[in-house]
Amino acid sequence: MPKTRSKVFASSKITKPSPAGGRTVPAMEFIKTTLILRRKAGGGATQNDVDLVYDFLAANHISLVEGSTREETLHTRLVQVGATLQDYRAAGIDPGKLRWVKRAGVTHRARSGSLRIPTQLQAVLLSWTGFDTQPTAVAHSRFLRSTKRFGARAAVKNLSFAVPKLAKLYGFPTTALKGKGQCIAIIELNNFDSAMHKPTGTGYTSSDMAAYFKSIKTKVPTIIPVGVLGGANVPGPDPNADGEVALDIEVAGAVAPQATIVVYFAPNTDRGFANAIHAAVFDTTHKPSIISISWGGPEDFSKKQYLDAMSAVLQDAADNNVTVFAAAGDSGSSDLETSDGKPHADFPGSHDKVISCGGLRTHTDLAESIWNNGVQGGSGGGGVSNIFKKPPYQSGVAVPKSPSGFAGRGAPDVSGTADPETGYQVLVGGQKQVIGGTSAVAPLYAGLFALINQSRASKGKKPVGFCHANLYGGAAAFRDITQGNNDMTGQLGKYAAGPGWDACAGLGSPIGDKLLALLG
Incomplete structure (x- = not known):
């Protein structure tokens, strides 16, 4: 039988070096991967593309x-x-060199070189992820360390907020609306050992949820954990990751206590992250209309196969009327x-189908500045993307050129309190x-949009969905932030707040009742 012709898959080149050392992944290692097909107009895949891919898989003994x-892939x-690995290579699918490497005691597969796939698949596939299982994102949360205050504010007292009081301060319509009938999806990423095929951390406990909601005199919302690709609710081993999960659930639930909160746990890998979003978008049981993401990392260091996979599922979210919020990052314009x-710029917040959420320092008199x-x-x-072009909805705001001189998408879009x-x-x-x-700002807005979607549902309207143009056309629904900058190191000279949209506060902080009037 002639050898299958293959060539480098352009979306899957790796330019960033992998960690040194590690043993070679054996040829008989069984590896699960994910293919995403190109999108037809209006969403989904064509029958011809689906048949080509499935026929190839069957002919080459790929399970x-x-x-x-086929029916699911069409949709x-x-x-x-x-x-x-041996069978992949026999089919003309060569991921390059694969090695087992360890990070913090957890084993991952590291891929180097380029992924080669058969020529007949090149035109129909957008991405092929799963060979490399190194961590792809970090949680964008920061604990307040009471003994570690910084700069001129080192002696100040605790100025933190109970979430219901913050929602009231921001004018959220929490008296009349509670999120009834709505579903919020929260994406969480597990520490995951690829050699043992199991998650090693990241989760929440029912006892924490019961105690928290009792403390704010609110009934515990319906919270449903959903495992994706072996992900699971695994609290305990990683307190920092657990803090992220608790923060996301408790903030969203405090704002919209009658909404259902579905937490999608997936491995912290390229494949896992994209599949978690995909699972939420196409969840026909819970049908979330809002996704909250508190994980990310600098887009410039992301593998293109990951960016392409995520772009595909974020486009699917927009196509399916799902609003996506993502944290803008906690390391200023450096994002490191x-x-x-x-x-x-931090990804996925830098993607044009995501509402990127920036961070502020907020006081009870609503004096706000950049955190x-x-x-x-x-x-x-916050910043300007080197990868994603400036979208039409930002045509009316002054977005500076990206660091590479590209006319890129500016982030964040909105902001809220984030200073610990x-x-x-x-x-x-x-x-x-x-x-x-x-990471707290994304679920804060997710909760607010659950209230808005409840209002829309009562009027027979669909959920808000992809609404960037509405937000940019309704800037009066935000409190403009004009003080401060997000140059964390003091050496980059980027970016400063000013009148109108800027690359550290976006349009500003929410005026809840005005956003309800704008979108509800």
Whole structure:
């Protein structure tokens, strides 16, 4: 039988070096991967593309896994497959060099080189993820360390907020609306050991949820964990990741206590992150209309196969009338804990189908400025994409050129309190905590939009969905932030707040009743 012709899959080149060392992944290792097909006009895949892919898989002994069917792929564009590394290569699918590497005691597969796939698949596939399982994102939350205040505010008292009081301060319509009949999807990423095929951390406890909602005199909302690709609710081993999960649930639930909250747990990998969003978008049981994402990382260091996979599922969200919020990052315009001397936009917030959420310092009199406590204390993210072009909905705002000179998409779109010193009072591991970070802003807006969607449903309207043009056309529904900057290191010169949209506060902080009038 002639060898299948293959060539480099352009979307799957890796340019960033993999960690050194590690043992070679054996040829008989069974590896599950995800294919995403190109999108036809209006969404979904064409029958010809689906048949081409499925016929190829059958002819080359590559198994369908996770319940993939032709009918489902026609609707969702996604195919889950599995084969030994040896069988992949025999079919002309060569991921390059694969090695087992360890990070913090957890084993991952690291891929180097380029993925080669058969020529007949090149035109119909957007991405093929799963060979590399290194962590792809970090949680954008920061705990308030009471003994570690920074700069001129080192002696100030705790200025944090109970979430219901913050919602009231921002004018959210929480008296008349509670999120009844709505569903919020929250994306969480597990620490995941690829050699053992199991999650090793990230989760929440029912006891924490019961204690927290009792403390704010609210009934515990319906909270449903959903595992994706082996992900699961695994609280305990990683308190920081658990803090992220608790923050997301408790903030969204405090704003919209009658909404159903579905938490999608997936491995912290390229494949896992994209599949978690896909699972939420196409969940026919719970039907979330809002997705909250508190994880991300600099787009400039992301593999293109990951960007392409995420772009596909975020487009699917827009096509299916699902609103997506994502944190803008907690390391200012650098978007790195240790700056490389360049500004970077945080992904997926830098994608044009996401509402990117920036960070502020907020007081009870609504005096607000950009959160920036320097390198030690963090700062709200924001910037201009080097990858995603400036979208039409930003045509009326002055977005500066990206660091590479590209006319890119500006982020964030909106903002809210994120400074840990004016952060959110939550409960994690049985202990009261104050947590900030832009990861709190995403579920804050998710809760608000659940209220707005409840109002729309009562009028027979569909959920808000992809609404960027409405937001940019309704800037009066936001409190303009004109003070401060998100140059965390003080050396980049980017970016400063000013009148109108800017790359650290976006349009500003929410005026809840005006947003309800605008969108409801």
